[in-house]
Amino acid sequence: MSNPSAHLHIFDHPLIHHKLSYIRDRHTNTRDFRRLLSEIATLMTYEVCRDFVTESAEVETPLERTRVRRIATPITLVPVLRAGLGMTRGVLEMIPEARVGHIGIRRDESTALPVGYYTKLPSDVAAGPVILVDPMLATGGSSDYAITLLREAGCTDVRLVCLVAAPEGVARLAKAHPEVRIYAAALDRELDSNKYIRPGLGDAGDRCYGTG
Ligand code: PRP
Ligand code: URA
Numbered sequence: 001m002s003n004p005s006a007h008l009h010i011f012d013h014p015l016i017h018h019k020l021s022y023i024r025d026r027h028t029n030t031r032d033f034r035r036l037l038s039e040i041a042t043l044m045t046y047e048v049c050r051d052f053v054t055e056s057a058e059v060e061t062p063l064e065r066t067r068v069r070r071i072a073t074p075i076t077l078v079p080v081l082r083a084g085l086g087m088t089r090g091v092l093e094m095i096p097e098a099r100v101g102h103i104g105i106r107r108d109e110s111t112a113l114p115v116g117y118y119t120k121l122p123s124d125v126a127a128g129p130v131i132l133v134d135p136m137l138a139t140g141g142s143s144d145y146a147i148t149l150l151r152e153a154g155c156t157d158v159r160l161v162c163l164v165a166a167p168e169g170v171a172r173l174a175k176a177h178p179e180v181r182i183y184a185a186a187l188d189r190e191l192d193s194n195k196y197i198r199p200g201l202g203d204a205g206d207r208c209y210g211t212g
Helices: 014-024 030-048 085-094 141-152 167-176 204-209
Strands: 002-005 008-010 054-060 065-071 076-081 102-107 114-120 130-133 158-165 181-187
Touching: 014 030, 014 158, 014 181, 030 085, 030 130, 030 158, 030 181, 030 204, 076 085, 076 141, 085 130, 085 204, 102 141, 114 141, 130 141, 141 158, 141 167, 158 167, 167 181
Parallel strands: 008 181, 076 102, 076 130, 130 158, 158 181
Antiparallel strands: 002 008, 054 065, 102 114
């Protein structure tokens, strides 16, 4: 994994890029888009959890008692609706015990500003790391909104996992939330005049749910 700056981690795993190549392809249908999004989320999760704190425990193997290590705190996965939902199953493949909170945000089509419409988080969400998933980091408005909600709930360890990030979104989060680590499969070139990521993959929510 390359590390262009302290808070941004870009994956260079061949499997992730192979799958991303099909997800970018306009000819990829909804069924395959959803499958690929979930598979990439699974692959990313392994790295995102690398430094989770573990604690010592004791178990009895069939032969004797022994010390083992287990993740010390509850983990919360928070998809940003709608497109982030497409990454949920993939992350849960790796962390089936994670709690799942939801944050609903839509970008206003004329202003590209985030409009929040739903929040449901575990009451002790701040008790452990939060994996915030949203495939697209464009202007950064939606992620900024979601991270602000999580910080207001007391969260100090928030990791944003996206597929494609734009430099504008990365810069915004670095300024507003410098403690948040961003994991992305690709850092794309720019935003266009409609605030879409170029080359990007189009509208992630529409492609995920066949609503385009
Ligand atoms: C998309 C995407 C992000 C947001 C990114 O959601 O899933 O949440 O846009 O853009 P930003 O960084 O400029 O805020 P959208 O608002 O299209 O909602 P949807 O997932 O329900 O389609
Ligand atoms: N939201 C998307 O789904 N795609 C973009 O390129 C930008 C915002």
